[in-house]
Amino acid sequence: MAWRDAKASRVRLLLFMASIILGISAVVAIQLFSANLTDTIKLQSKNLMGADYIIDTRQEPTQRAQAIIDSLQPGAREVNFVSMIAFPKNGGTKLVRVRGLDGAFPFYGTITTEPATAAASYQDVGGALVDATLMLQFNIQPGDSIKVGEITLPIAASLKAIPGSSAVSTSVAPPVIIPYRFIDDTELLQFGSRKEYQFFFKASDTLNLQAFEDIIDPQLDMENADLDTHTSTSRRLGRRYENVGKFLNLAAFIALLLGCIGIASSVHIYIKEKLSAIAILKCLGASRKQSFLIFLIQISGIGIIGGLIGSAIGVGLQELFPYILKDFLPFEMVITISAQPILIGVLLGFYMSVLFALLPLLYTWYVSPLKVLRIDDEAQHPRILRTLVFIVILIFLFLFSYWLLKDASYALAFVAGSVVTFVVLAVVANFGMKLVRRFFPKNWGYTARQGLLNLYRPNNQTVVLVLAIGLGTFLISTLYFTKDILLAKTEVGQNPENANIIILDVQAAQRDAVVAQLEKNDLPVMDNIPLVTMRMHSIKGKLVNELQQDSTRQVREWILHHEFRTTYRDSLIDSEELIEGEWTPELNTEDPVVISISDNLAQDARVTIGDTIVFNVQGVLMETTVGSIRQVDWGRLQLNFSIVFPKGVLEEAPQFNVITTAAPNEQSSARLQRELVAGFPNVSILDLRQVFTIIEDILEKVSLVINFMAFFSIITGLIVLIGSVRTSKYQRVKESVLLRTLGAKNRQLVRIAALEYLFLGLLGSLVGILLALLSGLCLALYVFNEPFRPSIMPFVLFLPGVTLIVMAIGLSNIRGVLKSSPLEVLRREV
Structure with missing residues (x-):
């Protein structure tokens, strides 16, 4: 009986199955991708690092640290830093990451170059490996030369890949590799230069890396150095991509939720149509169990088939993820197919x-057998049973989201948010029906009144359609609002009233000459900021060395190792707000030193107003007291500081400067960079226009990933929408046929249907956009800490677009009625 009835209702059941297929395909594809990502990181952890373990330090190794390094016998070493380079061939300049390498790095994986032989010979011949994209940008070929500081080297090859790098990580500062022995000759490592020393090691197969790390790492921590093994790096990399996985899983969950709505709405309408047939079966002697099992077998079979098809599609879809995420992954994905996600897909469908x-x-x-005789005899199940089913559904959603997110609080918050969204849409739909009934326009024309009546008469689908339309519109509108918030955070780089060029690492002896160079080019000196480097010696009377060994400390680890770049000035800047204490603009020589710190530093160092911090200022100990705490907007593209001293304290300390200016166009910026690199090779120049372009490109890639994943949810929502509207056809056909029998013309039927679906489309899409506005506002205020400037695109495009789609699907429902005679339609439907 289940099979025979399913064959007769295959069109409606196929739409029901489509909701399952899309949701399952999203889940299976993402689960397979996540499993492959984890396995790839584990398999390629050595290739990603290029070594078994690395010791790195942001200063020249101390005597003790160097002794540990030498005793372990490194196989290769590197010093890297950010600097400007120039191409003598055409005068082009660029901010790059210079990597001075010595030894047989990498021990695992390869340096990919063109020509390929240069990766093994560049150190012997004294050539440079230059990022391939950078060479293409400046029309440079192997054999041309590159100027790095005070030396000029031949370009041995273009660099295509090196272990540990990705497209995003090299966007701002592309890599340039030179032999280690030339680093001193460049004269780029001067006072205040940011640099990193790395030593690469290849371990024996018998070495227990975890036990080794537990012994050596604490010793290196005492010397401001760090040990990274390939296993710990793979764990850290895995955690980094956990957020990607969580986002993808959430997108799959949303698609699945929409599919669930499609299931509930389609089956609800489908079963209501079958109640008369079920009543007849009961009159003929069928039991409750038999009539229930007929349709349970139908639904179960469709769920299993939908799960199988969705799993098969998900297996194919996972092949797209490595292509979409290639710019974010520092390795090539290894695609394999495991049975677990497929089995989960089938069970989930069921x-x-x-x-x-x-x-x-x-x-x-x-349902009662009297349903055969009494048209208005409605089947009612007990309220307690209905409540129990709702509870089971919520438990299922929570457990499923917990399985995806691996975090109970996130799962609970997401389920609660989903319930709130559904409730708001359902309340709005019911309230809309009550408003139409309460203020029904009795003086309107017949077709308009008939269209509005369909919104609240028996067999209406107002709530289901508003839910489906509203959720789909809500998702895509939120994506647009979020993208606008992210792009707004980079606006400072494009504001002509703000600096767009930052000149870094200007030594004290070069300061006046650099300023003169700016004046020569008719460019303003917008900021001339002094920087003094220092480390914390003690916090609230406890030495940093003691805190490093204290396993019960509350001070964050980075505070104890960080080399702070501080400045001094007499006023706050526009990215700062004083939230505690009193700002001190200037001090006399004999006054106690008070400082201002950022709120995040105060929290991580566990200090507050009046606490003492002793700094080691290049060998000189200075006792200070926290006088004020500032809230700093780190999202702005400008120079912000964790620690600010008042004037009158650090003027005589060894320091360097950061100078900012504003170039009116790219030509002026390029000319200035050429002149500064020629006259002051050690300075680094950051063009914020280029940074803005890179950030925008990254955001576009992120947006591509978001939109790709939203595709599942949106298409599922569209399928649910089509299914819901198309299923309502079977309620409307008999009414339309009856109206035609009574003399209604085709255009009257079209107007009735158009008005009903126009109202549903407008109400659902408008509520969805308004909910997205609220969501965007919360994201702006509580996540990004930015003013909310919503895009008008959802109102201009999505509101009329979704409404027109709903109307088109609704009108297609009565197409058969318009083209055929009433008797022919009735016979076909039967």
């Missing part, structure tokens, strides 16, 4: 179809 169809299916149990 469980979600049965669970979300359970409420409508209960009508088959409680």
